[in-house]
Amino acid sequence: MSDLEIDRLSKRYGKLQVLTDCNLMAEGGSVVTLLGPSGCGKTTLLRSIAGFVEPDAGRVMVGGRDISMLPPNRREVAYVFQNYALFPHLTVAQNVAYGLTVRRRPRAEIARRVDEALGLVALSDFGGRYPKQMSGGQQQRVAIARALVLEPKVLLLDEPFNALDAQLRLTMQVELRKLIDRIGITSIFVTHDQAEAMILSDKVAVMHGGQIEQLAPPLQIYDRPSTSFVADFIGRANIMPVQVRAGRTDTPQPVPTPRPDGPAVMIVRPENFEVVPGNVAGWPGRIGFATALGATIEYEVDCGMPEALRVSMARAPGSGPLAQGTDVTLRLRSTDGAIVLGRGAAHV
């Protein structure tokens, strides 16, 4: 199992800086997701690993070996395309065999390995079909088999679930993660869907404006976002400007922080707020909007700030939301759960 390491990779197209000093480390056999909005550079980064994009600076290392100078056909990294890019004039078996055929492997070996690969994705009986005769989910499995049959060192997947409907997507995500664990291959996914990143990854790299803003395990990204962009992109977040004085915020419930005195931002997840009646220490406000979602109740509370604060509370059986216009107080469930960041990290 080979590590994949990306070292200070940069790329510009004319005046547009697409990637800036991207660093990434994926340990052998682990799954890393490149997550970000469209245009953040995640696909360009993936394409540079495959060699489809030539970076201006930086290196790509697989198993400690620098592959930056190799042409795409000699990199031994497999790429699964967003639209699968199956060869329409070849059968499923011929598609899967393609990489072995161009390497001129003996015919018996090709047949055996194609059988194995198709078995791996549960398509053993479909070898004779053409891609056009397969469903979207089946086509995706063919693309994965075609990539894996070569026993590559790294598997790259560009939004592989985009073309599938919601039901199938979840099944395929779980199946793919199991398959990757079984064969133990270092994998890099590109996605703009945070739930997908949570399901699939050991580590998530959140990208924004051509940079990797944070690289960490999914829960750490959620609990300890390093910028307000990350906080807002992964899950929902209330972002409030605050002042730090003597190691605490100047908020109704002071939050301890190692930050120096001065302006800062505080990030509170909606589930870390609770709505309590009456006048206690906290943010006084008025219920602006309430939705009961079954398991939770979602409030928008107007606390005299430019944007209403969002609160998500577990719903007790039989209970309903408070009426619109009720005067309430917002309290932090845990002051440790609130995140205080410098103003510099506060771009959204």
Place this chain on the structure above:
Amino acid sequence: MTQSLFDRIGKAVLIGLACLSILLLVGPSLIVIAISFEPRGYIAFPPSGFSMHWYGEVFQNRQLMDAFLTSLRVAGLVMLVCLALGIPAAFAAIRGRFGGKSALNAFLLSPQMMPGMVIGIATLFFGAYFAWRQSDLMLVVSLSVFCLPFVVRIVMARLAALDPGLDEASANLGAGRAQTFFRITLPQLAPSAIAAAAFTFIEAFDNVTVALFTSDVRARPLPVELYYLVQFESTPMIAAISALQIGFSLIVLVILARTIGLDRIGR
């Protein structure tokens, strides 16, 4: 109500126009075929009887047979030249990245805007400047210029529809450029290349306007030979040759339809 009346009138006009076009397109060919069976020595419609006499005359006419072979040879060469130049040109026009690409595209397709006669005369004058006489070679060159846009255009249309991601996929799976071209690109291009070849062949085979000016006087291609023949002969042999040519074109079309399907031609 008025709407449906309007519709009905529109439909009637449309059907009328369709019938008229079919009549004008197919009618003359049918009449020529009918005339070719005339037993007597002059052109008459409807024919007075049924005879294969004039077909026999055609096959015994040494001059016509030579002209037919010349046309066959020339059309074959034009087809090869156009494929050899047109397919790479289409690649450059679609996949290439270089300055002046749109100018090159316009230039490649421009012969289509020019009457064949102009191309014929221009080639003739150009040749005269270098003391180059009308010959099979000049005929092949002038017809290639005339036919090249067909190939470029048909292949371009197909190439534009191909997913460039397939090339990347092929490279990612370990194939070199040549392997990708021969295993992935070419097979998908084949139907359009065959269609382009067939159209070029037919066009080069029965072109008169260009060939009139650039063909060798001693070895005329069939259409030019016929053009002169019509001026002195007025036997149904002319009709017999025409009927044979119609049949020849039909055979090419049927082969095309059988191998790649008519609906896929040009895609």
